[in-house]
Amino acid sequence: MKILKRILGICETPMAADGMAWSYENGQLRIDLSRMPELKAPGSGVRLEGKGLDPRLLVLHGDDGQYHAIANRCTHMGRRIDTIAGSNTIQCCSVSKSTFTYDGKPVGGAAKKPVKTYPVAQDGETLVIALSN
Numbered sequence: 085m086k087i088l089k090r091i092l093g094i095c096e097t098p099m100a101a102d103g104m105a106w107s108y109e110n111g112q113l114r115i116d117l118s119r120m121p122e123l124k125a126p127g128s129g130v131r132l133e134g135k136g137l138d139p140r141l142l143v144l145h146g147d148d149g150q151y152h153a154i155a156n157r158c159t160h161m162g163r164r165i166d167t168i169a170g171s172n173t174i175q176c177c178s179v180s181k182s183t184f185t186y187d188g189k190p191v192g193g194a195a196k197k198p199v200k201t202y203p204v205a206q207d208g209e210t211l212v213i214a215l216s217n
Contacts, residue, residue: 087179095164095177097129097142098122108137111216113153115143117209123151127169131156139200140164143213144186147172152186153202153213160195174199 089096100106105119113132117123122130129144133156142156144167156164158176165174165184173191176182182193188201205212 090177090179090181093161093163093178095131095166097131097164097166099131099133103135106132106135108135108215111214113137113141113211113213113215115211115213117211127167129167129174131164137215141202141213142167142174143204143211144174146186148186150186151204151206151211153204154184154186154188155200155202157199158182158195159190159197159199160193165199 102119106115123145126145126149127147129142133140139155142154142165144152146152158165160180160182161178163176163178166177168175173183180194182195183191184199185191188198190196202213202215
């Protein structure tokens with residue numbers, strides 16, 4: 085089934101199960117980690133979409149132990165991006181498997197341009213991501 089998902093561009097990173105675990109206002113995204121089990125383990129991630137959020141985001145708890153926020157749109161085909169646990173990379177869900185580092189640099193596949201990343205600050209159990217420049 086995985087090849088069929090890639091052909092159709094269906095990503096495997098889940099949406100947040102608890103829609104109240106995050107909010108977006110005035111260019112700032114706030115995530116309550118105590119309500120976001122999708123980000124508990126290193127190598128995990130969650131897709132955040134809706135609530136006026138632009139762009140859609142991939143937020144991940146990297147294998148490096150840090151949290152990262154990335155515009156969830158591959159620069160090759162515009163499809164969503166998945167976390168790849170144990171690799172310190174993220175990868176487009178398409179057949180091209182465009183692969184990026186956590187800081188957005190392309191390292192494999194068809195994409196030649198980096199994906200946009202956003203600064204993440206942690207204050208206790210809250211992540212704050214600044215989306216406005």
